[in-house]
Amino acid sequence: MNRANAIVVFDIDGVIRDVGGSYRRALADTVEHFTNGCYRPSPQEIDALKSEGLWNNDWEASQELVYRYFEAQDTPRSAIALDYQELVAFFQSRYRGADPEHWTGYICQEPLLLEAQYFDGLTKAGIGWGFFSGATRASATYVLQKRLGLQNLVLVAMEDAPGKPDPTGLLQTIHQLDAQSPSIPVLYIGDTIADIYTVNNAAAMQTDRRWIGVGVLPPHIYAAKDQKDAYAEMLYGAGAIAVLDTVQALTPDKIAQLVTGE
Template identity: 40%
Template sequence: MQHYCGWQPSADVIDALKAEGAWNNDWDASLELLRRHGAELPDRAALIDVFSGFYFGGDPDGDPSQWTGFIGDEPLLVDASFFATLSKRKLRWGFVSGAEPPSARFVLQQRLGLQDPPLIAMGDAPDKPDPTGLIRLAKALGASAEGVQVAYLGDTVADVNTVIQARERWPEQPFVSLAVAPPHLQTAEQAAARDIYEQRLREAGADQVLTTTEAVLHWEGAAG
């Protein structure tokens, strides 16, 4: 937004937009924020190029070692031991992400060191809250077996809505919505804003709001 109109929306503004449950795609969210701000809207393809320049700092389909953008500085919410613990407990796991495939693979494989993790990324399925990607991954991980519970952890209302729509499309399958506030709200200074955000997740239908991503290891459904 700052690139196009000199306005840098606050985290509160972005969180409020995300709370509507319909803006999981960052490109579309950026266009919507520009529209609401009264700015002239750029061509979507041009916006994507600008976004990629900032985020990747290089060719998204090129050598990740040459990327100099924000992607290299994003905080990791967990480390590889988190997934090792899940596997040790005989729990199958995977990812349904709104990120572009090169971005998702870079974070999962190069930064976290995961070996070819199950992944549904942007373009592999319709954007969330459409549940197609979640259902596809769940089936790939064996969810068709009777009584197998599928839990999906996310940090947006769109993630919660994805689970709700998955239940509607596949009512025989038990789905659980786990939610967590995003990293920028995980500080003492943001306690009030975090309370509001977590309440929005509950109102959207989250079955349980966790304190951190790692707290899923202490959730009753993941107990070892």
């Protein structure tokens, strides 16, 4: 493979940063708050919701779990007085912190899953790269620019495109990377079924390009081998060509292997 003829697009949450103690913690806090302290979803329950492939947006996922809790108590959704903007504000107060200008929330504690040198390696190998994430632009740039120090990057965030699995944002990323030639294969790496569905949907729209969905195991799943195996099978079942333990396993050599099928 000519490595100059490959593009890698990265999801961010669960791929570039560990959000188990931030986004997912804020999600659980939010559901607990809006169910009056009666229900706090476990990591497994959050995974089960996201395995449906529709809940990439954690604000919407929080709302859905609140609705499902009350429905289980025989209360129809139409009778639930849930203000979505109030829910979002509460979520953000946990994730970013109470001060929108000076963040002190869970986002400040997110472990990074790679270092900036990883991207230097891709660039040196002639591999183009960018980001398509359901995170807000502010949250995404916080980790990519402030913490990793990446500059002049290509990023399509929540505000820029419909949510996954709609492939619009992925296609926009490719356009910004100036990779319009259909001969250039695209790899999209993410940690959820919605990410893999997004690649599938892009492939259905642009049949003249090679699209490769790569799954990566999110850190919260590492603890138990049976959970790792089940999560990997879920991603394979959604259409992933490969499932990696960490994003850094997606080396230039691995990219060449996936593109050539060797």
